[in-house]
Amino acid sequence: MTAPDERTRWDIVTLAVGAGVIAALQVGKVPPALPELRTDLGLTLVGGGWLASLLHLFAALFAIGMSMATDRVGPARLLVVSMLVMAAGSALGALSGSTALLFAGRALESLGFLGASISAPTLIVAAAVPRDRSLALGIWSAYFPVGAAIAMVAAPIFLNGPGWRGLWLADAAICLAVAVLLAILVRPAHWPDVPGPRRGRGLRDVAETLRLPGPYLFALSFFLYACAIFALMTWMPTFLLERLGYSLESAALIGALVVLVNVVGNLGAAWLMHRNVPRWSIIAISFLGVLGTAWFVFAGTAPDALRVPAAVAMSCICGVLPAACLSGAPAHARSSAEVATCSGVVVHGSNLGNLLAAPIFATVVTYFGGWSNGHLPMIGLGIAGLAVTVLVRAVDRER
Template sequence: MNPERTSWPAILMAVGAGVAAAFQVGKAPIALPFIRAEMGLDLSQAAWILSIFAVMGAGVGAGMGTMVTRLGSRRLLPVGLFILALGSLAGGVLPGFPGLLAARVVEGIGYMLVVIAAPALITLLSTPAQRQMAFGLWGAFMPFGMAVSMTAAPALPLLGWRGLWLGMAGLLVAYGLLVHYRMPRPPRPPRPLESHVLRDVADTLKAPGPLLLAATFIPYSATYAALTGFLPTLLIERMGVTPGTAGLMAAGVAGVNIIGNVATGPALRLGLPRRKVMAAAFAVMMVGCLGIFPSETPPSLAYGLCLLVSACAGLLPGCILGSASIYAPRLTLVPVTLGLFMQGSNWGQLLGPVVVGAAVSAHGWPAASLVLGTATLGGVILALALRRAGKEP
């Protein structure tokens, strides 16, 4: 069921929910030096603060998609924001490293509900002709949210990382109430009487494309999460900048990802095959990652390569998420397909920082080039394999 016209105010509100959720991803990298100092953590331990956020999504993303299908994206979007607020509040008040990790898991549950429910709403509130444009906006939620939250870095010496967590909790509650009371109710697609959770997941997995696209999300999110997550630490260690300056520079890297997000729609409207756009983006990411971390790379060049990698990487979320309505077996399974996509994304967010953190702790920063170069090469291969799905030329 498609609407007669696109409801852009409602779509912007849904994108705003994603931005508020992305704040919870972006707050961790800038707070990492302060958390490590307070708790005495090495880099491999601190990596779990970035990664454990994605544990639930990596395990049950598709299952959460079926829950959104049954209970409704409009109903679950504010619930996800409230769960995020609860996790952020708990992280700000619970003592010790285990308490912080447990709170991040709660945040991850709320995050998954938001990033499945919001694009499902966008699908229901947009016309087919304008859906790719709407998903181009949605694809920018992560870099925009991360960039904005990272600009809080200069205030952290005064505010403290726990103050940042508590402030985010208040913001999430406020936005959750806004969505609950102001988000219009979209037309809900009819659900077949024989629909069943396991059958929905099985039908989605058997369809050509969704599983491959979910796998393609893994190297993207692994690279993006590791690069943006450790960038403030890299800048402090390699360039000797202050934590506040490092946070602002990392915000710039996260922000330029929006360039690729916005360019996705025009690139696909020109008739460029989705798989070739994705493969080209991964190829640039691979070359950039191989040059960022070696010790002989000048710091200014390394930072420039970070900007290039992030900008080109932005083409990938829009290409993948915007294909949900194309590759879903039927419209009612778009949330399940999105859940599967986000499951792949969360596997990348889980593995990227942990593997890179362990490699850097053992062998130094140059080891990150090998890890991320291999991941992005895998992305090129997976993107080109999309031709076998046969949905697009």
């Protein structure tokens, strides 16, 4: 999967990253809207957590299957279809009059998000020559916080006007527009080497790839990271509203800042990997960031003045992990045919963490003492992450 002219197609990389940013709008639009959604549709705190996490349901269940579909359909075509599915899901949610339809729309968004999260990096690997792949994938890793932050900043504009339904409809229109743009630009006339459909790998081939230990360790690292960071990003606006008395606008902006600074870590990791810093050490930095900041964010006895700076620091420092894990997938693939499957394993870990993070954290907050104990699960995740890092170091040294 290298460009024949040995030059990275940065225009294709930019398009793929842009599509990922739009896909991540589905993540960021929910946290600021949760108070209004809970009032309008009668959602509980735990129910709101499941609404936020449902986006990752299909990704947590079917990431490997979607990676196989990427080969059969072709990553460019699958990315277009994924954007259309997200548009349909967001439109259904906007028109829903019950929680059942809202959750059904969220399930469609989940399916589209999964397709985009696997097809887009597959395009990036195809467009980038080997020397640029770590950098390109490091840039790709920023799609999630950038898109989520954009949605969180824009959300109050809609929430104070047409409401959450208007936000959902605007999101559907943007996804539709991006699908049309991709269909026009990511085709052979614009990119002669666009990877098309190919004979899918058989179950035996996939099973052989799934025996590789490296992708599982990156997936586990990503899972633990996602449990911590997605919980922080999802509940930060609600925490600021309920625990510290912030206004909706202020809480949404600070929540967006917490999400956006994650990009600094993403790009910092791309810079470090481009200079051959080992992936395991970058992953270790992320979990040390969790351990060093969790108490200051949530502990009941922590100074209120330090909570927001600590949350910003946690997001920024921890942001180095996604790029390291995402680059580990193609690095451990033994051939270009295995890249999608290895990436599917890593994405599976990420989205399983995103699926479980918000509701589990909400359960801790609801049943075990309130927000003041929120640091305890975070510390546990940080310790577990450092333990996994030891295993990553042992396996990744061979690559």
